[in-house]
Amino acid sequence: MNRFISTAVHKWLVLSLAVGLFTPAVLSQGAAAAPDAPSLSREATVDEAEIVPGQVLVKYKRPQPQRRTATGVRSISPLVKAVTFNEQIEVEDKISELNRDPNVEYAEPVYRTSLAGAIDVGGITNADRYDTVTQAVYWTAADDPYMQNWGKIASRLEAAQTLTTAAQKNEVTVAVLDTGIDASHPDLAGAVVSGYDFAYNDAQPVDEHGHGTHVAGIIAAQAAGASGYSGVAPGVRIMPIQVLNAEGAGTTAMAASGIRYAIDRGADIINMSLGAAADSDILHELIREAVSKGIVVVAAAGNESNHWIGDEAGNIFSPPGVSYRLASPTIYPAAYDEVISVGAYAQLADKSYTLADFSNVGKVDVMAPGVNIFSTYLGSRYAYMSGTSQATPFVTGLAALLKANAPSLTNEDVKTLIGSSGSRSSLNAVNNGAYAGGNLVGEPLNAGMIYGKGAIDGERATQIPFLQVTPVAVGRTAPVTVTFDVYLRDAYGRVAAVDAPVRVDIKSYNELNLYRNSDTSAGFVDVMLQAGYAKAVTEVTYGIDDIYHYAYNASWNDTLFGESRMSNTVHLINRPKQPEVSLPAGSYTGAQSVTITSLYPDDVVYYVLTRGGAAENGELTESRTLSISADSELRTFTVKNNVIGDEGYYNYTIRAAPAIVPPAPWMAVPGPAPVPVPAPAAPPADNEPVAKPDRFKPDTDKLLERLDGSESNVTIEVDPALRNTGTVEIDGAVLQKANERNKSFSVDMGDFRLTLPPNAIASTGSLTGPVEFKANTAAAVAAPASSRVLSPVYDFSLSLNGRPVNGFRRPLQVVFAVNPSRIANAHQLGVFTLNEATGTWEYVGGVYDAADGTVTVNLAHFSIYAVMEVNKSFPDIQTHWARKEIETLAARQIVTGVTGGRFDAGADVTxxxxxxxxxxxxxxxxxxxxxxxxxxxxxxxxxxxxxxxxxxxxxxxxxxxxxxxxxxxxxxxxxxxxxxxxxxxxxxxxxxxxxxxxxxxxxxxxxxxxxxxxxxxxxxxxxxxxxxxxxxxxxxxxxxxxxxxxxxxxxxxxxxxxxxxx
Structure with a gap:
């Protein structure tokens, strides 16, 4: 799925396309509906309260170097950065600014996250109870051992537990992304490995809330002393990763950092008893990466529903002001296909089981016990808690046991095994047909949306073979044939020698709907397993060049329990291309027209044109022309056959200034083509200059001491009075020691920073005597043709013992600060040096980072430098598909025009x-x-x-x-x-x-x-x-x-x- 439709406005488009303009049955303020009318708590757009001010997540197109920053930039991965900025700046404006950076793939808001277990039904000791809960579900104070273990008993997890040895379980690591863990708890002592706290940014993920400790205990508590309590998989290792603070609140930036940490440190399973109302593309991409590397990801479906009302059995509570049934959809990340989404069930007074009052519905894979769950708590104590947060670690614990028992199982195998163990027959139907005729975002609430595959069963998971479907060949001509290997495997991954009929179903996957009951059948094929194997050949009607998304899975009826069991799901996808947009992204003078044209019959193209903060949403089936008279952003995507295409993104800058004067003719290719400019102007007359220091010499002993420390780069911040100009004198012994320690050395002058790598200065022996770096600025310099100077013009020089250093063994890095608001076209930005012999400016490089407003360049020698934006164009490329690329290379003096000022884009190249x-x-x-x-x-x-x-x-x-x-x-x-x-x-x-x-x-x-x-x-x-x-x-x-x-x-x-x- 592309990132475009995950933004608020694109969700509006997709939801409106799928079900018409959705009007919730219950107003967000809580106006009552008919008593038995189910309703939806999801809005069509993301609530602004879910967005964290002053923060965005940025994904770059390629790894970005670490740079000095005026705003906060924290690296989550080589491609993903968390950027903080002044909260007075609108998040939307910051995202628009970052999206103009050619290095940025996309930027998105940081959303709030919270724990999914806020339904406390017990105190912090065994004796504390909440009466309202004890009346609604099964409770007995006379049998603490049963109450403390009813979840494991109901899930029959003892069978799976007995199959694994302590040594096997110790090979499995579960990353718990939560509020941290109290590693001093006797039942968790020895189980907790090192982790990290991304809520408070330190290496001590200490739990001050209790939720994370409770979750960890359900997974891995080991009965210590006389406690008698143990978790589902005692002996597995717990990696504590704190992504929620002491109040149980966090952000998607923290969660993304936590997932990255778990991936990099070899976790086998990730447990996330938390969630967010909003969809984060960066979080989703990291989860996809985790799954691609074999990690099982398990998350809570959420607790925002209210299924039981009045005196009905199972009614734990009702949200304030809510006396009606409320069906809330699965939160993220559980809503992602790659994640095992866990709902919760409760034990009623007659010891039967039913849907927990609060458990969300929609995308639910399996159910687990989630009411009155006993586990470890802060201060060596224990507590009862309820929520899908508590149900989730039961599934995680079962996954850990399966991995420990059979390490060769893939994460897809584990997911299929857990799903195959599920049974709905043990769960009571929703009471009195309460949801009959009801809907969730226009969709009927069926058993799959409420219960998923049913309640997990540890005994079944270790006894029932599971189906595994693997595509081995895809045809290239219509109709498309897909050949699958179908295996029936046991819990160890071995082929089970069973003869049985199997059906392979093909469904047209509807990407416009969050729920799978809208998928339609595209056919099926029946095959017979012989000794646990069959080859299935399916056929679909679309040609390989058409647009489709097919989902394949197989099913069989196990004779042991008499229920149908599903295989894993395989997807075959061919997405539509981006629609044609007539006006390339770029900078223009005066109002422009842009035409969006559909590429396919029977498709629908959606667009969002944002101008001055206001968004115009629209759709078309053939073409439409839009007028652009101010700076605008255009986003487009195509939908065909319920398949969503990739996003097109176009940023337009509209200048009110007169048209650019046609440039002087440039030769086709021969010879260099610097931009001619006047020599630097003489300084204007001024009043008596204000006296200020012009030299700064840092303490040599302190610098030598720092070089003996752990810093890989030692930075000198000069006296503020020398900002941008002056002389910095460093003892040669300091640079000599930096060379010996293989450390770089930086001088921070305020609006620029110079970094010398080790051994950059040539010397016949040891570096002795003073090393002087001088920076001066020109008073006034005329900008080159069609260009603007965006920084002071600097004259840099370096000397050793009074002798000029004209070149360096290794390039020096200089980082210039620039004002992003002055930049019209970031791709035409660069650092230029003045060729004093010819009086022309020549491009030397430069990498712009919109996140921190800097341009970084490597220099082989010192001279006169400035950051400039060169708006070089040609009259014959204004509507050309390669306009951006040509203009960028022209700004960098790589390509030139031909006679008459044209570029002649179609001419051959020798x-x-x-x-x-x-x-x-x-x-x-x-x-x-x-x-x-x-x-x-x-x-x-x-x-x-x-x-x-x-x-x-x-x-x-x-x-x-x-x-x-x-x-x-x-x-x-x-x-x-x-x-x-x-x-x-x-x-x-x-x-x-x-x-x-x-x-x-x-x-x-x-x-x-x-x-x-x-x-x-x-x-x-x-x-x-x-x-x-x-x-x-x-x-x-x-x-x-x-x-x-x-x-x-x-x-x-x-x-x-x-x-x-x-």
């Missing part, structure tokens, strides 16, 4: 021209054969405009020529040749090898046979990296000639992919 473009893009050192040295390429004459670029590319191992001694500079480059050069450049810039990217050179293009043997691995790598792809959805066209626009697009992708690693 091999010589492409070599020049690469040399500029990668800033390769000019090279040519030494005097007397035989030329490697006889067809590259000395002194030609491309000679140095060709030999620079050869020295960098980017090109080898077309034959011995021949480069063929005038030949138009082909797509397979461009793939080789592009991948070689990527390998050179990242230090990776071809084997790191591709394990084989098999290529799934229809014309793979036409690709040269020498190029196949490179074409595969270019496809894997996203540098190049199919030209029509099927073929690569290896011999097709490359246009200037195509070359620009590949170079742009290459630089975007590698700039953070440069």
């Amino acid at each position: 091999r010589a021209q492409f070599a020049v473009l690469f040399a500029r893009a990668l800033r390769l050192q000019a090279s040519s054969p030494a005097p007397g040295e035989a030329a490697a390429f006889k067809d590259v004459p000395a002194g030609t405009w491309y000679e140095e670029a060709v030999y620079a590319a050869r020295t960098a191992n980017l090109v080898n020529g077309v034959a011995a001694g021949r480069f063929a500079p005038g030949t138009v480059i082909t797509r397979e040749q461009m793939a080789v050069m592009s991948v070689n450049a990527y390998l050179s810039m990242t230090g990776r090898t071809l084997a790191d990217i591709v394990a084989a050179d098999d290529i799934r293009y229809s014309d793979a046979g036409a690709i040269g043997v020498w190029a196949k691995a490179y074409v595969r790598a270019a496809s894997e990296l996203g540098l190049m792809g199919s030209v029509d959805g099927r073929s690569f066209a290896p011999k097709t000639q490359v246009s200037r626009a195509q070359a620009a697009a590949v170079l742009y992708r290459l630089l975007e992919m590698t700039q953070s690693e440069g």
